[in-house]
Amino acid sequence: MTSSTADVGAQLDLDAARAAYDELRAHGLSLDLTRGKPSSAQLDLATPMLSLPGEHYRAADGTDTRNYQGMQGLPELRGLFSPFLRVPVEQLIAFGNSSLELMHDTLVHALLSPLPGADRRWVDEERVRFLAPTPGYDRHFALCERLGIELVQVPMTADGPDMDVVEEIVAVDPSVKGIWCVPKYSNPDGAVYSDDTTRRLASMPAAAPDFRIFWDNAYAVHHLTEHEVEIADVLALAADAGHPDRPFVFGSTSKITLAGAGVAFLGASPANVQWWLALTAKRTIGPDKTNHLRHVMFLRDADGLREHMRRHRELIAPKFAAVNRILTERLGSVSGVHWSRPAGGYFVTLIVPDGTATEVVRLAGEAGIALTPAGATHPYGTDPEDRTIRLAPTFPELAEVERAMYGVTDCVRLALAAR
Amino acid sequence: MTSSTADVGAQLDLDAARAAYDELRAHGLSLDLTRGKPSSAQLDLATPMLSLPGEHYRAADGTDTRNYQGMQGLPELRGLFSPFLRVPVEQLIAFGNSSLELMHDTLVHALLSPLPGADRRWVDEERVRFLAPTPGYDRHFALCERLGIELVQVPMTADGPDMDVVEEIVAVDPSVKGIWCVPKYSNPDGAVYSDDTTRRLASMPAAAPDFRIFWDNAYAVHHLTEHEVEIADVLALAADAGHPDRPFVFGSTSKITLAGAGVAFLGASPANVQWWLALTAKRTIGPDKTNHLRHVMFLRDADGLREHMRRHRELIAPKFAAVNRILTERLGSVSGVHWSRPAGGYFVTLIVPDGTATEVVRLAGEAGIALTPAGATHPYGTDPEDRTIRLAPTFPELAEVERAMYGVTDCVRLALAAR
Numbered sequence: 160m161t162s163s164t165a166d167v168g169a170q171l172d173l174d175a176a177r178a179a180y181d182e183l184r185a186h187g188l189s190l191d192l193t194r195g196k197p198s199s200a201q202l203d204l205a206t207p208m209l210s211l212p213g214e215h216y217r218a219a220d221g222t223d224t225r226n227y228q229g230m231q232g233l234p235e236l237r238g239l240f241s242p243f244l245r246v247p248v249e250q251l252i253a254f255g256n257s258s259l260e261l262m263h264d265t266l267v268h269a270l271l272s273p274l275p276g277a278d279r280r281w282v283d284e285e286r287v288r289f290l291a292p293t294p295g296y297d298r299h300f301a302l303c304e305r306l307g308i309e310l311v312q313v314p315m316t317a318d319g320p321d322m323d324v325v326e327e328i329v330a331v332d333p334s335v336k337g338i339w340c341v342p343k344y345s346n347p348d349g350a351v352y353s354d355d356t357t358r359r360l361a362s363m364p365a366a367a368p369d370f371r372i373f374w375d376n377a378y379a380v381h382h383l384t385e386h387e388v389e390i391a392d393v394l395a396l397a398a399d400a401g402h403p404d405r406p407f408v409f410g411s412t413s414k415i416t417l418a419g420a421g422v423a424f425l426g427a428s429p430a431n432v433q434w435w436l437a438l439t440a441k442r443t444i445g446p447d448k449t450n451h452l453r454h455v456m457f458l459r460d461a462d463g464l465r466e467h468m469r470r471h472r473e474l475i476a477p478k479f480a481a482v483n484r485i486l487t488e489r490l491g492s493v494s495g496v497h498w499s500r501p502a503g504g505y506f507v508t509l510i511v512p513d514g515t516a517t518e519v520v521r522l523a524g525e526a527g528i529a530l531t532p533a534g535a536t537h538p539y540g541t542d543p544e545d546r547t548i549r550l551a552p553t554f555p556e557l558a559e560v561e562r563a564m565y566g567v568t569d570c571v572r573l574a575l576a577a578r
Numbered sequence: 579m580t581s582s583t584a585d586v587g588a589q590l591d592l593d594a595a596r597a598a599y600d601e602l603r604a605h606g607l608s609l610d611l612t613r614g615k616p617s618s619a620q621l622d623l624a625t626p627m628l629s630l631p632g633e634h635y636r637a638a639d640g641t642d643t644r645n646y647q648g649m650q651g652l653p654e655l656r657g658l659f660s661p662f663l664r665v666p667v668e669q670l671i672a673f674g675n676s677s678l679e680l681m682h683d684t685l686v687h688a689l690l691s692p693l694p695g696a697d698r699r700w701v702d703e704e705r706v707r708f709l710a711p712t713p714g715y716d717r718h719f720a721l722c723e724r725l726g727i728e729l730v731q732v733p734m735t736a737d738g739p740d741m742d743v744v745e746e747i748v749a750v751d752p753s754v755k756g757i758w759c760v761p762k763y764s765n766p767d768g769a770v771y772s773d774d775t776t777r778r779l780a781s782m783p784a785a786a787p788d789f790r791i792f793w794d795n796a797y798a799v800h801h802l803t804e805h806e807v808e809i810a811d812v813l814a815l816a817a818d819a820g821h822p823d824r825p826f827v828f829g830s831t832s833k834i835t836l837a838g839a840g841v842a843f844l845g846a847s848p849a850n851v852q853w854w855l856a857l858t859a860k861r862t863i864g865p866d867k868t869n870h871l872r873h874v875m876f877l878r879d880a881d882g883l884r885e886h887m888r889r890h891r892e893l894i895a896p897k898f899a900a901v902n903r904i905l906t907e908r909l910g911s912v913s914g915v916h917w918s919r920p921a922g923g924y925f926v927t928l929i930v931p932d933g934t935a936t937e938v939v940r941l942a943g944e945a946g947i948a949l950t951p952a953g954a955t956h957p958y959g960t961d962p963e964d965r966t967i968r969l970a971p972t973f974p975e976l977a978e979v980e981r982a983m984y985g986v987t988d989c990v991r992l993a994l995a996a997r
Contacts, residue, residue, distance in 0.1 A: 196645060209633070209644075209868060214625065216628055225836045226616065227615055227838050255675075256866045264861075267686055267690070270690065271686070272724075282701050418646045419645055420643075420866045442676075442683075443675075443678055443679040445838060447839045448839070449838065450839070450869075
């Protein structure tokens with residue numbers, strides 16, 4: 160997906176491009192491709208949950224889910240997600256409605272209490288840095304920015320972060336305390352980490368004794384094809400390599416059941432789990448177990464979860480297909496323009512010639528098509544090549560996705576023709 | 579509630595006390611008066627919630643509660659609780675299932691980002707201290723201990739903290755950044771802050787520009803009598819006194835609806851609310867709005883909430899009456915023994931002669947009656963006079979409360995007779 164420096168504008172007729180764009184603007188659209196939000200139809204799939212658990216509020220072990228306590232979350236829900244997240248059930252925590260907050264709180268705990276293996280709290284370090292495989296997820300980057308953790312950009316490849324770069328930095332720089340990873344169907348480019356990438360991450364030497372992988376397996380079961388892509392077991396590989404405490408695995412049901420009312424998961428080594436639960440026990444008496452039970456009653460088991468995700472796929476795969484079809488039709492012969500064809504997840508990355516992404520997003524906005532700001536996929540919101548655009552096609556209806564994508568391609572054509 | 583130093587043991591016959599205790603032990607009880615947990619019967623009152631919101635998942639303004647966003651929480655739920663918490667609806671945040679976590683996160687935010695009015699982050703201060711009116715709530719104290727905030731004990735009176743002591747410390751010591759308050763039916767002694775106490779807290783000079791009152795109004799509607807005790811409006815008083823940013827008001831429905839699946843609230847000045855929401859927006863995309871809606875559909879309005887709390891009172895007032903009746907019957911004539919007669923809340927404080935609380939708790943434990951450890955009501959778990967015992971009578975059935983209290987009085991009588 161490298162960008163060509165050839166004069167691609169020459170292929171496009173400026174007058175025709177401007178006429179098409181003017182017609183687009185005249186439609187007065189109001190379309191939104193900014194965020195990875197499920198559509199109403201997707202949420203409808205899980206709406207029967209909202210009548211659960213009813214009178215059946217006891218967990219399998221007799222626990223009254225209505226009352227306090229149960230810090231680690233409902234065992235049967237952890238059991239259901241354990242194989243999908245590749246975390247042993249006793250090392251898996253089920254918590255609130257947001258995996259982002261589990262990541263935030265884990266960073267906060269590390270800032271204010273030494274991690275297993277650490278000499279001191281991160282606030283007592285001169286500087287704390289995280290590797291940011293780029294393009295990546297803007298909310299990961301924003302967490303670090305908010306907490307005073309510096310981001311060090313490393314390039315993404317089709318197999319995950321460029322491991323030669325990662326290994327070289329991590330081996331020598333003890334201020335590098337972690338790396339952000341979305342290992343399956345990554346946000347935004349849909350990359351799937353190769354087993355070799357995962358093995359190298361799990362086993363590489365690290366100058367920081369408390370180096371951590373923030374393994375955000377956000378799209379563990381979010382396949383766009385019938386093939387269920389699987390990634391390597393980072394916890395097992397790290398333990399085998401003598402670094403059992405290195406990975407924190409995150410996941411959630413926000414894009415499985417209900418975006419605002421799902422359950423988030425944290426998995427890690429026994430030492431990390433004990434550390435996290437002890438600190439969290441000061442913060443709260445426990446997560447909402449009725450929502451855990453609601454999830455178990457609705458999803459039932461591994462087959463129920465697979466079947467549910469198949470229904471999601473039926474709703475969203477046509478939207479991704481439309482994005483690809485329209486990009487191919489309208490921009491397939493334009494050199495310097497490329498895009499991802501993800502096999503899962505929530506995003507398509509559109510690469511335009513260097514220096515034009517901001518203009519495309521501006522043109523789209525003026526035509527009533529909201530796109531994520533150019534640069535959002537990069538640390539500190541700046542894409543030095545100004546070429547990366549993240550498209551999120553799940554929320555609008557299919558017809559709206561098609562209309563929006565025709566509009567986006569009009570904007571790309573005009574931006575290139577006008578250069 | 580001061581303790582007498584007279585030789586109260588002389589009133590009690592050691593042989594008779596030991597015989598009674600031996601009989602108690604022979605029963606092999608297993609009773610628990612440790613925590614302020616609602617009983618199953620109380621939770622049953624709100625169990626119809628667990629079939630809500632069903633298909634009616636839209637908020638009053640049309641918001642789809644199933645999806646992401648809505649950081650401040652559902653407006654209609656904030657509107658319902660606004661008058662009870664005395665926080666204007668636009669300054670009230672409805673969030674997750676735990677007010678303790680809102681307090682924790684507010685402390686964390688202040689440690690890692692300057693509060694409105696602050697020169698710097700609390701982690702950059704040489705020391706940070708909080709006033710701990712004592713006896714108080716062990717989880718408040720544990721939060722500070724976990725986060726490296728020192729606790730400075732100040733005495734409680736029947737009208738709230740001893741304000742002469744509070745004012746003297748706060749006026750001169752800029753390391754004192756806050757005070758813990760449970761202003762209504764306080765944990766554990768049931769005190770209600772007088773209007774004068776609240777006014778002095780809101781208006782006193784403070785050496786720290788970022789001094790905060792953590793106003794945990796946990797029992798705002800938890801009356802044990804028909805008289806609805808009200809406390810002064812701390813936000814309004816602080817604003818009138820020129821300290822609008824001083825109070826953070828907390829509350830929750832954990833002891834209104836479901837202990838593990840309620841909704842917590844945070845109220846403060848516009849500047850504090852903006853500060854809190856901006857930092858929290860990095861942490862999560864928003865709270866579980868389906869649970870907010872569930873609460874509104876179930877409680878309906880102010881009258882619905884009052885009626886619901888009346889049902890709680892019917893269940894728990896007899897337990898508090900039994901505690902008082904048995905203490906009066908068995909210890910009423912024993913000098914040096916006193917207890918609170920709260921008009922609301924979840925606890926009774928039993929004061930025994932100096933140096934005997936630990937022994938009473940030990941004797942009770944050996945007889946199968948779990949009591950909160952002596953000292954738990956004090957910072958760092960140490961009651962220097964060893965005289966304060968917290969009793970929590972809500973969770974066991976009434977007959978169990980009665981049995982447990984007869985047992986506790988046996989333990990007190992033996993501990994005093996054996997001195």
